[in-house]
Amino acid sequence: MEFHKWTLYPELTGMHYLNKAQPPRFLKTHFPYEHQLKNPKAKFIYFTRNPLDTCVSFYNYVRGAPMYDFEDGSFDDFVQAFVMDEVERGDYCDHLLSWYSHRNEPNVFLVTYEQLKEDFRNTVLSIAGFIGPEYRSMLEEDDIVSRDLVEKSSVSFMKKLCRVDRTVLGRKQADEDQFFLDAMNRLYREDVEVKDSAVVRKGVVGEWKAHFSQHHLDLVSDWIDRKRAAGVIREIWGDLDLGGIV
Numbered sequence: 001m002e003f004h005k006w007t008l009y010p011e012l013t014g015m016h017y018l019n020k021a022q023p024p025r026f027l028k029t030h031f032p033y034e035h036q037l038k039n040p041k042a043k044f045i046y047f048t049r050n051p052l053d054t055c056v057s058f059y060n061y062v063r064g065a066p067m068y069d070f071e072d073g074s075f076d077d078f079v080q081a082f083v084m085d086e087v088e089r090g091d092y093c094d095h096l097l098s099w100y101s102h103r104n105e106p107n108v109f110l111v112t113y114e115q116l117k118e119d120f121r122n123t124v125l126s127i128a129g130f131i132g133p134e135y136r137s138m139l140e141e142d143d144i145v146s147r148d149l150v151e152k153s154s155v156s157f158m159k160k161l162c163r164v165d166r167t168v169l170g171r172k173q174a175d176e177d178q179f180f181l182d183a184m185n186r187l188y189r190e191d192v193e194v195k196d197s198a199v200v201r202k203g204v205v206g207e208w209k210a211h212f213s214q215h216h217l218d219l220v221s222d223w224i225d226r227k228r229a230a231g232v233i234r235e236i237w238g239d240l241d242l243g244g245i246v
Contacts, residue, residue: 007028008025008028009028010027010037011029011031030089032090032094032095032098032099033098033099033101033102034098040107042107043107043108043109043130043131044107044108044109045111045127045130046099046103046108046109046110046111047111047113048110048112048113048236049112050112050113050114050205050233050236050237050240050242051092051093051224051233051245052208052212052220052243052245053113053205053206053207054092055078055079055082055092055220056207056208056211057201057207058087059073059075059078059079059211060201061199062078062087062088068088075211075216076216079216079219079220080219082220083220083222083223093224093229094227096229096232097227097229097232100232109126111126112237113205114205114240117203117204117205120150121150124139155200155202155203159201161200205240206241209243217244217245220245221244221245221246224245233246234246
């Protein structure tokens, strides 16, 4: 619960914890650029993943979260919704394009899931350097901090950290904690059993190959063409096998 409460997430809990946090503050959102909370002194790390693996990951998340009423939904149904902008958070291509056009601004850093998987250490060092040179130096000079970061960024560790425990949600908490629990209970209905969290699942690149048919790939390709996003996707993931969608 502590991780979820202090990983500031205004989409879930509003500004309550953000307003109470002491600097340096960080927060996460799913907002496109035009809706993002902005401050000229803030730095923005835009984290993105290729559209096919994003679709598979989102599908599994939605199936495991009771509030979506999609426990028995098919992958075919989800792909249709994904390319028709009928999923939460809006259209993937619109979101990607909104941030990509700002990628060269000094306070914006674009990084991909695939970069982290391929070269975790150097990608993290680049992120740390973007946040501030003192953070990069800390990782380069302190082996304990560096090892701790690697351990706590692993799939096995984050699976345990991000799970939802219904017994905790049902308990009476201190006033400060109750604010967070009320937000979580709005998401997880009491009449439905909460399955094991699908927020962190496998953490692999290329899982789309086990799910996508050629028909699905054609749907995605047509959608990307409609959105005029092929060039950007090719620029970011041109060296990755994406089934010929761009």
